[in-house]
Amino acid sequence: MRTFGFPEFFFILEAARWTVALSMIAFIGGAVGGLIIALSRTSDNAVARRLSGGFILIFQGTPLLLQLFLVFFGAPILGFDINPWLAAGVALILNSSAFLGEIWRGCIQAIPAGQVEAAHALSLSYVSRMRDVILPQAFKIALAPTVGYMVQIIKGTSLAAIIGFVEITRSGQIINNATFQPLIVFSVVAAIYFALCWPLSILAARMERRHAAALSR
Numbered sequence: 502m503r504t505f506g507f508p509e510f511f512f513i514l515e516a517a518r519w520t521v522a523l524s525m526i527a528f529i530g531g532a533v534g535g536l537i538i539a540l541s542r543t544s545d546n547a548v549a550r551r552l553s554g555g556f557i558l559i560f561q562g563t564p565l566l567l568q569l570f571l572v573f574f575g576a577p578i579l580g581f582d583i584n585p586w587l588a589a590g591v592a593l594i595l596n597s598s599a600f601l602g603e604i605w606r607g608c609i610q611a612i613p614a615g616q617v618e619a620a621h622a623l624s625l626s627y628v629s630r631m632r633d634v635i636l637p638q639a640f641k642i643a644l645a646p647t648v649g650y651m652v653q654i655i656k657g658t659s660l661a662a663i664i665g666f667v668e669i670t671r672s673g674q675i676i677n678n679a680t681f682q683p684l685i686v687f688s689v690v691a692a693i694y695f696a697l698c699w700p701l702s703i704l705a706a707r708m709e710r711r712h713a714a715a716l717s718r
Contacts, residue, residue, distance in 0.1 A: 513690060
């Protein structure tokens with residue numbers, strides 16, 4: 502039986518790059534999808550509002566683990582060849598799109614009604630209203646909760662271990678199966694997650710305080 506040492510520690514630490522890579526894929530893809538969802542939820546088109554609302558209802562109302570299972574095991578049934586990387590990326594992008602879309606919808610609707618009325622009074626088109634008036638202001642409001650949500654994305658990648666994606670949690674499972682020292686192994690896993698998430702949590706809190714101070718002036 503092996504004992505936990507530096508080689509085992511570095512094996513887990515190296516897996517952190519795949520956690521970061523998957524988190525970035527989920528965030529970038531989720532940001533694109535979330536913007537589409539947010540704009541659809543706040544549009545004048547009733548069909549777009551219903552479709553985006555249904556999307557949010559499905560992906561916020563079901564566990565991410567179940568979504569991973571459906572993508573990974575469902576795609577081959579539909580004739581698609583899929584690996585753990587792709588399955589984890591697709592599931593996390595869809596899940597992040599739903600949550601970021603709802604966060605950003607709230608930020609868009611938080612813009613004072615007078616701003617929207619002024620844009621209408623200037624006869625600006627929908628695209629011009631969003632691009633030049635609403636989205637720049639909503640971006641400032643959305644910055645702190647968006648950074649805070651990145652913490653949830655990083656922690657959510659741990660669920661990808663269940664479909665064989667080798668990230669921090671999965672590498673910890675592999676080392677634990679070899680060493681049978683779960684307390685040490687998963688303490689290291691927890692410490693690495695903490696090192697990734699804590700700076701983002703601090704940054705989000707500072708952004709929230711700065712935004713609150715700006716509003717109080």
